[in-house]
Amino acid sequence: MSYLPYALAGWLFVVGLYGVVTSRNLIHLVVCVSVIQSATYVLLLAIGYVKGGTAPIFNGIALGTKAVDPVVQALTLTDVVVSVTSMALLLAIAVEVHKRTGTLDPDELREMHG
Numbered sequence: 001m002s003y004l005p006y007a008l009a010g011w012l013f014v015v016g017l018y019g020v021v022t023s024r025n026l027i028h029l030v031v032c033v034s035v036i037q038s039a040t041y042v043l044l045l046a047i048g049y050v051k052g053g054t055a056p057i058f059n060g061i062a063l064g065t066k067a068v069d070p071v072v073q074a075l076t077l078t079d080v081v082v083s084v085t086s087m088a089l090l091l092a093i094a095v096e097v098h099k100r101t102g103t104l105d106p107d108e109l110r111e112m113h114g
Contacts, residue, residue, distance in 0.1 A: 005046030012039035026094040026104045030087060037083040041076055048072025 012035055019032030048069040054061065056070035098104055 005042055005049070009039045009043040009046065012036070012042060024105055024107070026097060026106065027091070029106075030090045030094060033090065034083065034087055037079070037086075040079055044072050044076045044079065048076075 016032045016035035016037075016039065019035065020029060023029040023032055048071070050066050050068050053066040053068040056067045056073070058067070061067075094104060097109065101109055103109065
Protein backbone atom coordinates (compact mmCIF):
# COMPACT_ATOMS: atom_id res chain seq x y z
CA MET A 1 0.00 0.00 0.00
CA SER A 2 1.38 3.38 -1.01
CA TYR A 3 1.02 6.40 1.22
CA LEU A 4 1.81 8.83 -1.59
CA PRO A 5 -1.84 9.69 -2.46
CA TYR A 6 -2.59 10.36 1.21
CA ALA A 7 0.49 12.56 1.50
CA LEU A 8 -0.54 14.41 -1.67
CA ALA A 9 -4.05 14.98 -0.30
CA GLY A 10 -2.62 16.29 2.96
CA TRP A 11 -0.17 18.55 1.12
CA LEU A 12 -2.93 19.97 -1.10
CA PHE A 13 -5.09 20.61 1.95
CA VAL A 14 -2.29 22.39 3.81
CA VAL A 15 -1.32 24.51 0.79
CA GLY A 16 -4.94 25.49 0.19
CA LEU A 17 -5.50 26.27 3.85
CA TYR A 18 -2.36 28.42 3.93
CA GLY A 19 -3.69 30.31 0.92
CA VAL A 20 -7.06 30.84 2.60
CA VAL A 21 -5.44 32.16 5.77
CA THR A 22 -3.05 34.53 3.97
CA SER A 23 -5.37 35.63 1.15
CA ARG A 24 -5.84 39.37 0.58
CA ASN A 25 -8.15 38.96 -2.42
CA LEU A 26 -11.57 37.30 -2.66
CA ILE A 27 -10.79 35.66 -6.03
CA HIS A 28 -7.57 34.21 -4.60
CA LEU A 29 -9.62 32.95 -1.67
CA VAL A 30 -12.00 31.11 -4.03
CA VAL A 31 -9.07 29.49 -5.86
CA CYS A 32 -7.56 28.35 -2.54
CA VAL A 33 -10.88 26.82 -1.48
CA SER A 34 -10.89 24.99 -4.82
CA VAL A 35 -7.41 23.60 -4.03
CA ILE A 36 -8.68 22.37 -0.65
CA GLN A 37 -11.61 20.67 -2.38
CA SER A 38 -9.25 18.98 -4.85
CA ALA A 39 -7.55 17.39 -1.85
CA THR A 40 -10.82 15.61 -1.13
CA TYR A 41 -10.86 14.17 -4.68
CA VAL A 42 -7.41 12.70 -4.22
CA LEU A 43 -8.30 11.34 -0.78
CA LEU A 44 -11.53 9.71 -1.95
CA LEU A 45 -9.87 8.12 -4.97
CA ALA A 46 -7.01 6.86 -2.79
CA ILE A 47 -9.47 5.26 -0.39
CA GLY A 48 -11.38 3.51 -3.18
CA TYR A 49 -8.35 2.29 -5.11
CA VAL A 50 -7.70 -1.46 -5.14
CA LYS A 51 -4.34 -2.66 -6.46
CA GLY A 52 -4.96 -4.97 -9.39
CA GLY A 53 -8.66 -4.17 -9.34
CA THR A 54 -10.81 -3.95 -12.44
CA ALA A 55 -13.54 -1.52 -13.36
CA PRO A 56 -16.68 -1.95 -11.24
CA ILE A 57 -18.65 -3.62 -14.05
CA PHE A 58 -19.66 -7.05 -12.82
CA ASN A 59 -21.26 -8.46 -15.95
CA GLY A 60 -19.29 -11.41 -17.29
CA ILE A 61 -16.38 -11.50 -14.84
CA ALA A 62 -15.51 -14.35 -12.53
CA LEU A 63 -16.70 -14.39 -8.95
CA GLY A 64 -14.01 -13.19 -6.53
CA THR A 65 -12.30 -10.86 -8.99
CA LYS A 66 -10.94 -7.69 -7.38
CA ALA A 67 -12.78 -4.52 -8.37
CA VAL A 68 -12.49 -0.86 -7.49
CA ASP A 69 -15.19 0.43 -5.13
CA PRO A 70 -17.89 2.14 -7.24
CA VAL A 71 -19.40 4.00 -4.26
CA VAL A 72 -16.21 6.00 -3.74
CA GLN A 73 -16.15 6.89 -7.44
CA ALA A 74 -19.73 8.13 -7.20
CA LEU A 75 -18.86 10.17 -4.12
CA THR A 76 -15.94 11.74 -5.98
CA LEU A 77 -18.19 12.73 -8.88
CA THR A 78 -20.66 14.21 -6.39
CA ASP A 79 -17.79 16.09 -4.76
CA VAL A 80 -16.84 17.57 -8.14
CA VAL A 81 -20.41 18.81 -8.67
CA VAL A 82 -20.52 20.34 -5.19
CA SER A 83 -17.13 21.97 -5.78
CA VAL A 84 -18.20 23.59 -9.04
CA THR A 85 -21.45 24.81 -7.48
CA SER A 86 -19.77 26.30 -4.44
CA MET A 87 -17.07 27.93 -6.59
CA ALA A 88 -19.73 29.52 -8.81
CA LEU A 89 -21.57 30.84 -5.75
CA LEU A 90 -18.41 32.24 -4.18
CA LEU A 91 -17.35 33.91 -7.43
CA ALA A 92 -20.83 35.44 -7.81
CA ILE A 93 -20.57 36.81 -4.27
CA ALA A 94 -17.11 38.22 -5.03
CA VAL A 95 -18.41 39.94 -8.18
CA GLU A 96 -21.31 41.44 -6.23
CA VAL A 97 -18.98 42.62 -3.47
CA HIS A 98 -16.76 44.28 -6.08
CA LYS A 99 -19.77 45.98 -7.67
CA ARG A 100 -20.99 47.36 -4.36
CA THR A 101 -17.69 48.30 -2.71
CA GLY A 102 -15.17 48.62 -5.54
CA THR A 103 -12.64 46.35 -3.84
CA LEU A 104 -11.88 42.67 -3.45
CA ASP A 105 -9.70 43.04 -0.35
CA PRO A 106 -11.52 41.56 2.67
CA ASP A 107 -9.76 44.01 5.03
CA GLU A 108 -11.11 47.02 3.17
CA LEU A 109 -14.74 45.92 3.29
CA ARG A 110 -16.79 47.94 5.70
CA GLU A 111 -18.94 46.31 8.34
CA MET A 112 -22.19 44.88 7.01
CA HIS A 113 -25.49 45.91 8.54
CA GLY A 114 -28.57 43.75 8.18
